[in-house]
Amino acid sequence: MRFSIWRITLKVIFVVFMLLIMIGPLVGIVIWSFARVWYWPSPIPQEFTLRYWLEVFRQGRVLNSLMLSVTIALLTVVFSITLAIPAAYGFARYKLPFERVLLLLFLMPQTFPQLPVFINLASIFGRMGLRGNIWGIILAHTMASLVFSLWIITATFKSIPVELEHVAQNLGASRFKTFWTVTFPLAIPGIIAGAIYVFLWSMGEFTAAFFIGAPFIQTAPVLMYTSSMGYNLQIASVIAIILVIPSLIFMVLIERFLKAEYIAGLGG
Amino acid sequence: MMVVLQTQNLCKSYGQVKALDDVNVYIEDAQLLAVIGPSGSGKTTLLRSIAGFVELDSGKILIKSKDVTNLPPEKRNVAMFFQNYALWPHMTVFENVAYGLKIRKYDKNTIRERVEWALDFLDIRSLAERKPSQLSGGQQQRVALARAIVIQPDVLLLDEPLSNLDAKIRMRIRFELKALQKRLKIPTLYVTHDQEEALSIADKIAIMHNGKVLQVGTPEEVYKNPVDLFIADFIGVNSVVKVKCAGEKLVEVGNLKLPVQKETVYVVIRAEETKVLPIQQRFDIAEGDLRLEGTIIGKLYLGSKYRYEIKIEGVDEVLFINSEEVYNVNEQVQIISRKGNFFIYEQ
Numbered sequence: 001m002r003f004s005i006w007r008i009t010l011k012v013i014f015v016v017f018m019l020l021i022m023i024g025p026l027v028g029i030v031i032w033s034f035a036r037v038w039y040w041p042s043p044i045p046q047e048f049t050l051r052y053w054l055e056v057f058r059q060g061r062v063l064n065s066l067m068l069s070v071t072i073a074l075l076t077v078v079f080s081i082t083l084a085i086p087a088a089y090g091f092a093r094y095k096l097p098f099e100r101v102l103l104l105l106f107l108m109p110q111t112f113p114q115l116p117v118f119i120n121l122a123s124i125f126g127r128m129g130l131r132g133n134i135w136g137i138i139l140a141h142t143m144a145s146l147v148f149s150l151w152i153i154t155a156t157f158k159s160i161p162v163e164l165e166h167v168a169q170n171l172g173a174s175r176f177k178t179f180w181t182v183t184f185p186l187a188i189p190g191i192i193a194g195a196i197y198v199f200l201w202s203m204g205e206f207t208a209a210f211f212i213g214a215p216f217i218q219t220a221p222v223l224m225y226t227s228s229m230g231y232n233l234q235i236a237s238v239i240a241i242i243l244v245i246p247s248l249i250f251m252v253l254i255e256r257f258l259k260a261e262y263i264a265g266l267g268g
Numbered sequence: 269m270m271v272v273l274q275t276q277n278l279c280k281s282y283g284q285v286k287a288l289d290d291v292n293v294y295i296e297d298a299q300l301l302a303v304i305g306p307s308g309s310g311k312t313t314l315l316r317s318i319a320g321f322v323e324l325d326s327g328k329i330l331i332k333s334k335d336v337t338n339l340p341p342e343k344r345n346v347a348m349f350f351q352n353y354a355l356w357p358h359m360t361v362f363e364n365v366a367y368g369l370k371i372r373k374y375d376k377n378t379i380r381e382r383v384e385w386a387l388d389f390l391d392i393r394s395l396a397e398r399k400p401s402q403l404s405g406g407q408q409q410r411v412a413l414a415r416a417i418v419i420q421p422d423v424l425l426l427d428e429p430l431s432n433l434d435a436k437i438r439m440r441i442r443f444e445l446k447a448l449q450k451r452l453k454i455p456t457l458y459v460t461h462d463q464e465e466a467l468s469i470a471d472k473i474a475i476m477h478n479g480k481v482l483q484v485g486t487p488e489e490v491y492k493n494p495v496d497l498f499i500a501d502f503i504g505v506n507s508v509v510k511v512k513c514a515g516e517k518l519v520e521v522g523n524l525k526l527p528v529q530k531e532t533v534y535v536v537i538r539a540e541e542t543k544v545l546p547i548q549q550r551f552d553i554a555e556g557d558l559r560l561e562g563t564i565i566g567k568l569y570l571g572s573k574y575r576y577e578i579k580i581e582g583v584d585e586v587l588f589i590n591s592e593e594v595y596n597v598n599e600q601v602q603i604i605s606r607k608g609n610f611f612i613y614e615q
Contacts, residue, residue: 163354169341170319170348171368171419181367185358 026244033237052234062223062239069220070246072134072209073202076141080198081191083142084149089179091150092157103154106147114207122211132216140208145201149194156190157183192254199250203243269296271333272455273318273423278327280313280479287313289479291327295423295472298453300446302470304463306502310479311459315425318457319348331422347421351428353412355400361387361411362396368419386418389448406437417452424449424456430465442469463503467491475499497613500536507587509535509560509580521612522560522603523553530614537587541609544576544591547600556607562587564599578603 032038033052035045056062090096091103109117121140122131130136160183168178209219218226220243228236273295280288287310295301303311316322318329320341329337336344347368355364365386369379387393390410400408409429416424429445430438446469449456460466466473467487474484475498483495494500501508511533513519519526519533526533535558545551553559565586566577576595578587580603587603595601 161352161354163350163352164356166319166321166341167348167350167354167356167415168367168371170346171415172342172345172371173367174342177371182356186356 029237029240032233033241035234052232052238056235056238056242061218062220062242065218065220065223065239066242066246068134068217069203069243072137072141072219073199073246073250075138076145076202077195077198079138079142080145080149081153081195084146084153084194085184085191088150088153089157089183091154093162103151106150109144110147118208118211121208125212131212132214134213134217136212137209137217137219140212141202141205144205144208145198148197148201152194152197153187153190156187156193159190160186195254196251200247203247271296272331273457274330275314275318276328276330278314278317278329279325280310280317280322281325286310286479288317288324288327291476291479291481293474293481293484295455295457298450298455299471300449300456300458300469301472301474302458302460302466303474303476304460304466304502305476307461308478309476311461311476312427313479314476315348315427315457315459318423319346319425320344345419345421346423346425347416347419348425349412349416349427349429351431353400353408353432355408355411355415357400360397360399361392361403364400364411365415365418368415372419382418383414386414389417389452390414405432406441409433409441413448417454421454424454426456426458428460429458430462431460438465445469467503475502477502492608494536494611497534497536497611497615500611500613505539505590507537507539507589508585509537509583509587510585511535511583522558524558526612528614532615534613534615535610536613537589537603537605537610539587539589541606542589543604544578544589544593544595545602545604546595547602549602551602551604553604554607558603558605558607558610560587560603560605562601562603564595564597564601567595567597576601 031045034048034050036047036049036051038045091099096102118140125131125136125140130139164182164186165178168182169175173181204221205219206221206225209217210222210225213219213222220239224236224239224243227239271294273293275291275293278288278291279286289310291310291314293301293303293314303314305311313322317324320336320339324337327337328335331344331346356367359367362383365383366379369382374382383396384393387396390413392407392410392414395403395407395411400411403411409432413429430441433441442465458466458470470487472484473487473490475482475490477498483490483499485493490499491503494503500506509521511519511521512531513528513533517527519528521533521535537558543551547561551559560580562578562580564576565579568575568577570590573590573592574594575588575590578589578601580587589603
């Protein structure tokens with residue numbers, strides 16, 4: 001008995017600790033967004049206000065930035081996943097020369113510090129006329145996010161037994177037909193995971209959006225950064241909270257929508 | 269008689285290993301040809317090359333006199349049954365079975381009719397709307413079989429179809445499978461490592477070893493007249509007596525004096541068809557029968573009989589022979605094998 005009580009106590013401590021790590025910062029941000037005066041060491045602000053929320057919505061540029069971020073993230077997902085699927089299939093099913101090297105090559109943009117990579121990219125894009133242009137950011141995000149989508153989807157394809165494809169071919173399906181009727185439907189959970197990851201990454205990405213988009217394009221993270229630089233922590237908190245909303249909506253929607261379609265497709 | 273499937277001089281190497289070494293087999297009419305051999309003998313490579321999943325080094329595959337050697341898998345109209353069933357987890361049983369017909373662009377009613385026919389044929393109509401994950405191993409096997417036969421293939425390829433079932437069901441399914449194949453009249457190539465399964469189910473048996481086909485014949489032929497030591501030992505339950513001859517022209521094995529040219533004589537004795545008798549008992553042996561004397565050194569109870577471990581003077585290997593008689597360890601016995609129930613080879 002004593003042993004099990006200890007176990008339960010440990011479990012509770014562990015859960016509380018995990019919640020603190022995961023939800024703690026979020027709670028802090030939510031409180032900050034309503035704080036007018038909040039001096040340490042008080043656990044809650046001395047004065048609350050709705051002013052910053054109203055201000056953010058009155059200005060409108062926050063919502064514009066948000067729409068911009070969502071647009072960029074959605075297009076990045078489309079390009080990144082569309083490019084990753086055939087490439088990942090190649091990596092998963094065929095013995096490509098230098099397979100390891102190629103896969104590592106896609107990792108390159110993530111291995112270096114982001115700052116010099118994107119500053120360089122910005123100067124290259126500048127010469128190509130892609131600076132201060134959302135397509136420049138989308139291109140940069142697509143290139144940098146390929147590593148996530150490619151690795152996740154390659155692993156997904158590899159986990160699908162090749163016999164499942166062989167049966168389809170054996171029953172008369174072409175390579176292409178086999179892919180669309182067997183491999184792709186079975187890979188959907190992994191592709192969704194890749195899409196969610198890319199979306200979230202693009203929504204929160206600052207460096208590329210800042211150097212390539214400036215000065216005309218201000219995505220939500222860039223706006224958040226500039227407002228917190230002006231010591232307006234409350235505005236930054238409000239933006240941070242708003243920034244979470246499309247990500248949550250995207251995650252719920254893509255799961256619901258794709259699963260429903262997936263099941264419907266099987267019925268016919 | 270019409271030859272439906274014929275392979276001509278198939279060769280395939282993986283590096284140094286010859287998976288197929290000049291393989292020639294054929295299936296006539298609706299025969300069931302069992303290809304047997306130990307693992308690594310090339311039997312699965314043969315099956316996969318007929319399905320089109322192996323690129324051959326040389327040779328030809330003819331199906332209904334048409335050369336299909338260079339056709340992709342989807343253009344061959346052979347249906348392959350995979351050892352692990354390979355059912356699609358995202359489709360129901362009905363959709364799994366209907367797949368081949370949808371690809372062939374039949375209209376909805378025809379598809380429904382034929383899928384239902386196949387499901388009825390295998391007695392799994394009630395499972396149509398289930399997903400593979402909700403089926404038992406035996407049910408999955410039937411679905412995989414239904415999916416293969418519903419397209420009315422020219423040849424049915426079965427890759428170890430019974431190996432994932434437990435022993436009791438396996439015996440029953442063996443009969444069912446044979447009956448099913450006879451009713452459907454589909455030429456079938458059946459790959460297995462289980463010689464007993466092959467003997468009971470096949471019209472013809474091809475025995476493979478190291479990529480070569482060693483013998484093709486009816487089950488009776490390969491059991492009664494195995495052409496070499498490997499086949500004699502592989503088929504049935506046997507004990508092998510190995511006698512080295514030190515340069516002599518005649519070697520004595522029990523009562524037999526055998527002329528030899530090579531170094532070693534092997535006598536393969538069918539353990540199921542050999543008598544074990546007390547040493548004193550008089551027994552008239554005919555010309556060509558084999559009589560050995562030995563000592564029982566171990567015994568196992570098998571229910572209806574015993575399995576005896578018998579040591580013979582001057583022979584290294586011990587013999588394993590089944591008998592209904594009861595003997596004790598260390599008892600002297602005589603072993604009688606009638607002509608035709610043992611085989612002699614030199615190597």
